[in-house]
Amino acid sequence: MAVNVERNGQATAMKKHTISLYVSNKPGVLIRIALVFARRGFNIDSLVVSAAHDPSFSRMTVVATGNESTFDQILKQLSKLVDVIEARDATLEDVVQRELALVKILATPETRGEVFQVANAFKSDVVDIGANTITIMTTGKPAKMDAINSVFDKYGVVEVVRSGKLLIGRGDSIM
């Protein structure tokens, strides 16, 4: 965890937060939300926006890194925005977390068998094969995605497309 020193000399920690938002599906909402993070110096690591079951609303999951001490203010500002129905910190909540990744790996006819084996071990589906590459689709918790990336690095990862973190409440709870 990186530690920054603020102007008042107090050391503050940089921390990664996961924020779950439920917003009206209207133009401009995304910009207003992104501005709240930018003004407080938070970097957005990943962002997922898509239509909710009711298409007049959208669900967003934001993973952002920044100064722990200003995070409460960000959450308050987000909640006050027009068109934001709910904004909550889901970092420590008991939720189901999943991510999707498409990974294109170098695989010559000689190494293809090995790459298939590793893909199977990770319960990944092969979605496409080229002359020198294999493209797999894999789902799981974000930590698994990092593990897969580092295992395939041995063969050569040509391209990775990740969805970022998706959250849904455990049991009967609705977020």
Add this chain to the structure above:
Amino acid sequence: MAVNVERNGQATAMKKHTISLYVSNKPGVLIRIALVFARRGFNIDSLVVSAAHDPSFSRMTVVATGNESTFDQILKQLSKLVDVIEARDATLEDVVQRELALVKILATPETRGEVFQVANAFKSDVVDIGANTITIMTTGKPAKMDAINSVFDKYGVVEVVRSGKLLIGRGDSIM
């Protein structure tokens, strides 16, 4: 497809576009990109942002709906933005498309068996079970996601979290 009439009287079609972007992972990039769409009246339907294999870059996939005639200008403006390495229209490209969804469905002990069956038919994994709900994870092309949503509507869909469309080039091609 909705048809709008512009000021000059020319009828223009609203169309859904998929844009693939490769950008520097710097604060503010997201806002500048969102502004380009907002200024031209394009609504962002879904957006996926996550770190590329090289973490100093991010990959974005945007699905946006708007006036067909202004779309070329949007693409040009995106390409000119600082920190945008590449912006391209992937709407008609031959790419692998996948999406991830977490769906929480009403399932009493009586209907649970049925819901399991449907989930299996769609090759979906059950990721959580509550007293009155089942949460499944499913991956596939966006059309499959819509089909799943409508099938489960019969039982009652409590919550849906979708990743939006992820794209990766076919064969050995890199986007």
